Amino acid sequence: MNYGAILAALLVLTVLGFYLGRGRARAAAGRGQSRLHSLPGYYGAHVAIWMALPAFTLFVFWISFQGAIVEGIVWNGLPDRVTVLGETKPRDALPAEQKQLLINNIRNYATGDVVSGDVTALMKQGAAQYLRLEALSSWILAAAMAILAAVGLLLTYRSIAPTMRARVRVERVALLLLMVASTIAILTTVGIVLSLLFEALAFFTKVSPVDFLFGLEWSPQTAIREDQVGASGAFGAIPVFAGTMLITVIAMVVAVPVGLFAAIYLSEYASRRVRAAVKPVLEVLAGIPTVVYGFFAALTVAPMIRDAGAAVGLSVASESALAAGLIMGIMIIPFVSSLSDDIINAVPQALRDGSYGLGATRSETIRQVVLPAALPGIVGAVLLAVSRAIGETMIVVMAAGLSAKLTVNPFDAVTTVTVQIVTNLTGDPEFDSPKTLSAFALGLALFLVTLCLNVIALKVVQKYREKYD
Amino acid sequence: MNEKSVEHVVTAPPPEAAEADPAGADRNPVKMRTRGVNVHYAEKHALRDVSLDIGEREVTALIGPSGCGKSTFLRCLNRMNDTIDICRVTGRLELDGQDIYADSVDVVQLRASIGMVFQKPNPFPKSIFDNVAYGPRVHGLVADRADLEQLVEQSLRKAGLFDEVKDRFGDPGTSLSGGQQQRLCIARAIAVGPEVILMDEPCSSLDPIATARIEELIDELRQNYTIVIVTHSMQQAARVSQKTAFFHLGDLIEQGETPQIFTNPRDEKTQGYITGRFG
Numbered sequence: 001m002n003y004g005a006i007l008a009a010l011l012v013l014t015v016l017g018f019y020l021g022r023g024r025a026r027a028a029a030g031r032g033q034s035r036l037h038s039l040p041g042y043y044g045a046h047v048a049i050w051m052a053l054p055a056f057t058l059f060v061f062w063i064s065f066q067g068a069i070v071e072g073i074v075w076n077g078l079p080d081r082v083t084v085l086g087e088t089k090p091r092d093a094l095p096a097e098q099k100q101l102l103i104n105n106i107r108n109y110a111t112g113d114v115v116s117g118d119v120t121a122l123m124k125q126g127a128a129q130y131l132r133l134e135a136l137s138s139w140i141l142a143a144a145m146a147i148l149a150a151v152g153l154l155l156t157y158r159s160i161a162p163t164m165r166a167r168v169r170v171e172r173v174a175l176l177l178l179m180v181a182s183t184i185a186i187l188t189t190v191g192i193v194l195s196l197l198f199e200a201l202a203f204f205t206k207v208s209p210v211d212f213l214f215g216l217e218w219s220p221q222t223a224i225r226e227d228q229v230g231a232s233g234a235f236g237a238i239p240v241f242a243g244t245m246l247i248t249v250i251a252m253v254v255a256v257p258v259g260l261f262a263a264i265y266l267s268e269y270a271s272r273r274v275r276a277a278v279k280p281v282l283e284v285l286a287g288i289p290t291v292v293y294g295f296f297a298a299l300t301v302a303p304m305i306r307d308a309g310a311a312v313g314l315s316v317a318s319e320s321a322l323a324a325g326l327i328m329g330i331m332i333i334p335f336v337s338s339l340s341d342d343i344i345n346a347v348p349q350a351l352r353d354g355s356y357g358l359g360a361t362r363s364e365t366i367r368q369v370v371l372p373a374a375l376p377g378i379v380g381a382v383l384l385a386v387s388r389a390i391g392e393t394m395i396v397v398m399a400a401g402l403s404a405k406l407t408v409n410p411f412d413a414v415t416t417v418t419v420q421i422v423t424n425l426t427g428d429p430e431f432d433s434p435k436t437l438s439a440f441a442l443g444l445a446l447f448l449v450t451l452c453l454n455v456i457a458l459k460v461v462q463k464y465r466e467k468y469d
Numbered sequence: 470m471n472e473k474s475v476e477h478v479v480t481a482p483p484p485e486a487a488e489a490d491p492a493g494a495d496r497n498p499v500k501m502r503t504r505g506v507n508v509h510y511a512e513k514h515a516l517r518d519v520s521l522d523i524g525e526r527e528v529t530a531l532i533g534p535s536g537c538g539k540s541t542f543l544r545c546l547n548r549m550n551d552t553i554d555i556c557r558v559t560g561r562l563e564l565d566g567q568d569i570y571a572d573s574v575d576v577v578q579l580r581a582s583i584g585m586v587f588q589k590p591n592p593f594p595k596s597i598f599d600n601v602a603y604g605p606r607v608h609g610l611v612a613d614r615a616d617l618e619q620l621v622e623q624s625l626r627k628a629g630l631f632d633e634v635k636d637r638f639g640d641p642g643t644s645l646s647g648g649q650q651q652r653l654c655i656a657r658a659i660a661v662g663p664e665v666i667l668m669d670e671p672c673s674s675l676d677p678i679a680t681a682r683i684e685e686l687i688d689e690l691r692q693n694y695t696i697v698i699v700t701h702s703m704q705q706a707a708r709v710s711q712k713t714a715f716f717h718l719g720d721l722i723e724q725g726e727t728p729q730i731f732t733n734p735r736d737e738k739t740q741g742y743i744t745g746r747f748g
């Protein structure tokens with residue numbers, strides 16, 4: 001029985017339970033014994049919750065553990081001697097990878113996916129067993145859920161009485177659900193950070209943190225042969241972070257003035273009609289996928305800058321920090337402008353009126369009253385933009401280079417933290433080489449930097465908001 | 470003949486006579502004069518044919534129920550309505566006989582000579598000193614720091630705030646109490662050297678003591694400045710003003726000497742408002 005159908009059936013039953021419960025509550029009220037404690041809908045919701053929640057919880061646990069259990073049973077049902085990759089061995093003597101391979105193949109064959117190697121009789125046998133077990137399991141699940149729903153219905157339906165405090169109970173469950181949701185969000189974050197942390201620690205057992213944090217050379221290749229030259233690789237992260245900083249600075253030089261001036265124009269000068277036309281255009285700019293910015297940077301802007309450089313006798317790398325930074329700046333303009341626009345609009349009109357009332361002109365008012373008042377908020381917005389630029393990946397992957405050069409020359413090719421993470425983790429990574437693990441260390445460092453920036457920025461913005469609320 | 474004219478003044482004059490020469494019995498010369506002023510916010514007709522004379526060096530109170538256009542009228546007097554896109558002002562408004570809506574008028578100059586104080590104190594997020602110095606700096610009124618300091622001190626003294634803040638010029642203006650902030654705003658307006666000061670419900674966010682303080686101040690300022698004040702408090706209007714104008718639903722219903730308006734209003738709408746029957 002398919003899982004979608006099980007859930008659909010549960011949903012239908014739950015809805016039915018809701019109407020049943022509401023109907024009974026109404027009837028109880030109708031008999032006029034006394035006033036209902038809660039609105040009839042709450043009684044219906046109470047019934048529905050106790051039908052759906054236990055059954056659904058069972059469903060979630062069942063689904064999470066069923067795979068492993070079924071695989072275990074299938075595995076034990078296989079003959080004692082099995083043939084894997086053309087070799088026949090005792091089943092219990094199989095190395096872990098081969099065991100996993102065999103199980104994967106059985107499962108893939110059962111679900112109709114591609115199997116590696118030839119389909120063997122062993123697989124067919126296992127797959128048949130697998131399908132049988134799965135079908136059985138889903139029937140048991142459906143039956144168990146039906147029983148749970150029925151018990152829930154019975155207990156709650158019978159408890160419906162005018163004195164029952166259905167609203168309180170429903171509110172309590174609602175609170176619980178909300179807490180579960182936020183816990184999931186928090187746990188996920190914690191999980192991500194922890195996995196980052198552990199992989200980074202694994203990296204630091206191979207490369208000393210001092211070398212990583214203060215080293216001036218980054219060349220994360222690992223040896224193919226033991227005796228290869230430069231086999232060890234160098235993992236000094238400074239050039240990589242310097243590249244990120246260089247590109248971020250270029251991006252900010254573009255985005256902050258343009259974004260800020262655009263925001264000032266829109267919020268202080270533009271007529272309603274211009275505002276209505278320009279704001280959506282800026283938002284379109286924000287909606288362009290970064291990969292599109294990326295190839296625009298790589299294919300249009302970078303060659304343009306190189307040619308322009310050549311024309312005035314400068315040697316410009318074809319993957320220059322300037323091209324990546326410029327495009328990243330353009331990408332961030334709407335971010336800066338819409339945040340600044342909000343912040344400038346939050347400056348009370350009374351301050352502007354006060355300034356106009358003293359005979360100040362519009363630009364004097366903006367420079368001397370509006371901007372100073374908005375400054376903390378704008379600083380916060382810029383910090384958020386910086387943190388975005390630092391974490392931006394696609395544009396730099398496409399338009400910045402791979403060579404980690406410690407330079408401040410914007411015409412040079414540089415690499416960034418995010419680019420190194422991508423290149424070290426894509427392809428066919430070995431998960432215990434320092435090259436791969438370095439990606440996690442870089443990721444952790446990047447995470448810490450942007451976390452600090454965000455915390456500071458949010459604090460600043462919040463303080464600013466409080467001032468004018 | 471002599472007797473007849475006296476008779477005429479004692480029995481309420483017909484409205485047309487008031488229309489033609491509203492400031493007939495003034496002792497003070499007219500500082501600002503408006504004739505047939507109409508204001509529209511987009512389609513909404515907010516003020517209709519307002520003709521009012523504002524006497525020099527005296528306090529004119531604008532009263533009337535909420536939404537009747539008092540603030541709108543006040544904002545016409547220093548062209549603050551220019552900052553609202555949808556607002557359209559027609560009719561004639563004069564300052565010392567000059568049309569203030571003429572093309573040749575520099576709004577910046579105009580607003581320097583007609584200062585404004587708002588309902589809610591709105592000090593800039595700057596130091597007390599810089600708040601007062603803002604206007605003089607914008608208009609380039611002072612040559613050097615010493616002059617500026619003198620002007621700031623003078624303005625704060627006139628606004629009755631100097632003694633309270635003399636040791637804390639560097640503190641932010643927003644750190645003052647509400648009443649102090651409002652006096653700071655008055656000092657800020659005075660610093661530009663205006664001839665007229667417009668006040669839109671300057672005491673509505675203040676407690677009775679701070680209000681009394683501002684009312685005293687208004688009475689002192691009357692020696693040197695022409696003041697127009699919008700207020701919702703009949704008592705305040707009676708206490709501080711010499712002339713009162715009553716607005717109702719965009720019309721100027723009645724204007725005259727304050728004691729006369731409060732003791733012997735000609736129009737029954739005025740009567741109704743000041744005795745609290747509506748508004």
Ligand SMILES: Nc1ncnc2c1ncn2[C@@H]1O[C@H](COP(=O)(O)OP(=O)(O)OP(=O)(O)O)[C@@H](O)[C@H]1O
Nearest residue numbers: 510513515533534535536537538539540541542553
């Ligand atoms: N910026 C504006 N845009 C559109 N309509 C406005 C605007 N300002 C005022 N109005 C309208 O003009 C009319 C007069 O408003 P105004 O603010 O002058 O009243 P008021 O007498 O000052 O009232 P209050 O005593 O409540 O301050 C009101 O009907 C108001 O809705």
Ligand SMILES: [Mg+2]
Nearest residue numbers: 539540541669
């Ligand atoms: Mg008003």
